[in-house]
Amino acid sequence: MLLSYLKLAWKVLLRRKFFTFISLFGISFTLMVLLVVVAFFDHAFGAHYPETRIDRMVFAQFLHVKFKDGGNMNTPPSYHLLDKYVRPLRTPERVAIASNFHATPSYVGNRKLDLDLRYTDANFWQILDFHFLEGKAIQEADVKAAARVAVINQATARQYFGTDHGVVGRTIAVNQLGYRVTGVVEDVPAMRLASYADVWVPITTSPDDLQKTDLNGDYLGIILAKSAEDVPAVQAEFEQAMKRVPLTDPKTMDHLDLHADKLFTAFARQLTSPLTEYKSDGMEYLVPILGGLALLFMLLPALNLVNINVSRIMERSSEIGVRKAFGATGGKLVGQFLVENIFLTLLGGVVGLVLAYIALQVISGAQLLAYAHFELNGRIFAWALLVTVFFGVLSGVYPAFKMSRLHPAQALKGSGK
Amino acid sequence: MEPTLTAPHATADLISRNNTPMIRLIDIEKVYQTDTIETVALNRVNLTINRGEFVSVMGPSGCGKSTLLSLMGLLDEPSGGTIEIDGRAVTSYSDKELARVRNQKIGFIFQSFHLINDLSVLDNVELPLLYRAGTSGKERRQLALAALEKVGLSARTKHFPSQLSGGQRQRVAIARALAGTPEIILADEPTGNLDSVMGEEIMDLLLGLHRHEGTTIVMVTHDENMAHKTERLIRFFDGSQVS
Ligand SMILES: Nc1ncnc2c1ncn2[C@@H]1O[C@H](COP(=O)(O)OP(=O)(O)OP(=O)(O)O)[C@@H](O)[C@H]1O
Ligand SMILES: [Mg+2]
Secondary structure (H helix, E strand, O other), rough: OOHHHHHHHHHHHHHOHHHHHHHHHHHHHHHHHHHHHHHHHHHOOOOOOOOOOOOEEEEEEEEEEEEEOOEEEOEEOHHHHHHHOOOOOOOOEEEEEEOOOOOEEEEEEEEEEEEEEEOOOOOHHHHHOOOEEEEEEOHHHHOOOOOOOEEHHHHHHHHHHHHOOOOOOEEEEEEOOEEEEEEEOOOOOOOOOOOOOOOEEEEHOOOOOOOOOEEOOOOOEEEOOOOOHHHHHHHHHHHHHHHOOOOOOOOOOEEOOOEOOOOHHHHHHHHOOOOOOEEEEEEEEHHHHHHHHHHHHHHHHHHHHHHHHHHHHHHHHHHHHHHHHHOOHHHHHHHHHHHHHHHHHHHHHHHHHHHHHHHHHHHHHHHOOOOOOOOHHHHHHHHHHHHHHHHHHHHHHHHHHHOOOOOOEEEEOOOOO | OHHHHHHHHOOHHHHHOOEEEEEEEEEEEEEEOOOOOEEEEEEEEEEEOOOEEEEEOOOOOOOHHHHHHHOOOOOOOOOOOEEEOOOHHHOOOOOHHHHHHHOOEEEEEOOOOOOOOOEEEEEEHHHHHHHOOOOOOOHHHHHHHHHHHHHHOOOHHOHOOOOOOOHHHHHHHHHHHHHHHOOOEEOOOOOOOHHHHHHHHHHHHHHHHHHHHHOEEEEEOOOOHHHHHOOOOEEEEEOOOOO
């Protein structure tokens, strides 16, 4: 029976090319957009190289200072603040401090390269899971001695030295200072804002005064909890520690906010700060808003499909009448239309998947974002499949059920009232 | 076959002669209600069709012949009265049982064919068998091809209804009603769109089914000649039986 339904579905789709095209386009386009958005999201916030242990990591990267006159200051925190109040935390397994990256000029002969430079401590290399093509990470001793050593990415090795082999030990000039290359790593996507750079060097070689006691600076803390379950404990200790941070100018400053957030919640907190005043990560707003948007986004084409399907099934009212007259039960008819719809939506799903794959390939290939490589993973595919079947059932069940309840004589007259 | 041997084996004839009612209409009323007007299509009709009978129904346009047939074929519910099929009141049937009766007992030939345009001729004819449990795809195909053979359309199995003439469509509709070898055939002007030669052939086909298989047939027709070939002629006028 299923086979003959499928055969019929296929025939109907082929014979109603226009309808099929419209439906398929609606489904596959929606799915494509959804998949691309999810892939972006996953790329930016999922567990990807080198932040593979993302489930155990929290970030302290956005400092907010509220002034008594109502003013606000939003900057990254200073090295001092992180070093004095975050590094000594006892619950985390490890705390790393690194600077934000900045484009720094470098010259190969006459050619100017803009290299993104980041200053890091040694823990940075322990917490993050870099793949070394050769050499090794920046060591504790390097940081202590303010050694002029650098880890560079593969692209920089190729551009600067013309090769990514045997580069270790050679010298790269960044900011008119020579650094000895100690390691070459795989390229890190630019969307991984906390770890990405072209060149990483010891934090102690920074021209900044690390001892400066200002609250604001240009640094971020990366904190690795002992386990994913341990993250809330780390965050609790972090919050306590922040209460002890003295304001540098108590006359004008009211209070400061610095939180240890998961990668996504850090952004959520910034995004929802007008509502939450940084006091919460804002997920209680963001989840329903994003969920609502996603639902709306899926609901519109779904409703459209229901609409198309209702008129399509009404149009086939006489067919339903004939089928009933020759012994089809209501259940069989609902089954037939469901199979037809699920088949159509799955087809749309596959097309959407292919479109999304092509779109992501194009986006990755265009290098709009440095070293970005978007992927469709199994999880996304499973979601897509689920969404697709949801579409199929939703858009098929109602009209089919309605029509299956008609008397054959009514259906034959085409009065799908 | 020797003529002398036929008499003892004429079982079909015996069935057709027995007087058990196949379809009984008791005090049937059918009123069509639209927004503005109310049409009484059938008015207190009492009618019994016996097993194996071949009955023709005549009457002017709009007198309720198609309505009568669609009630007999369980395609619609009467506004009043009782329909019995094989001695059992239709109101006592569940939705599933109704579907089974329509599928196994009844073959309907619609006045306006009602072929499914998205399906090929063969698939259209296979339709009644599709809803019959335990019929394999191969069997369906064979039975459908045999029915198409009977109506002389073997060469058109892969065509779609839109590619056929009116007469050819009518014959597909007839083949579809025959394919499931039902006990009852309800035919609404089955020869209305056919030329006289083809009309005769279809009439002979129905007569043959009636004679050899004992099929009960109710046929609406406007053709007196056709009507007189059947065992019984019922005349309708304005929703009532007049003879
Ligand atoms: N669905 C309907 N809604 C309203 N009135 C209807 C409906 N179907 C039939 N009628 C009316 O019921 C009456 C009987 O119709 P029916 O189709 O049974 O006539 P008929 O005898 O088959 O006519 P013809 O010989 O033209 O086919 C007509 O007056 C018709 O207008
Ligand atoms: Mg009629």
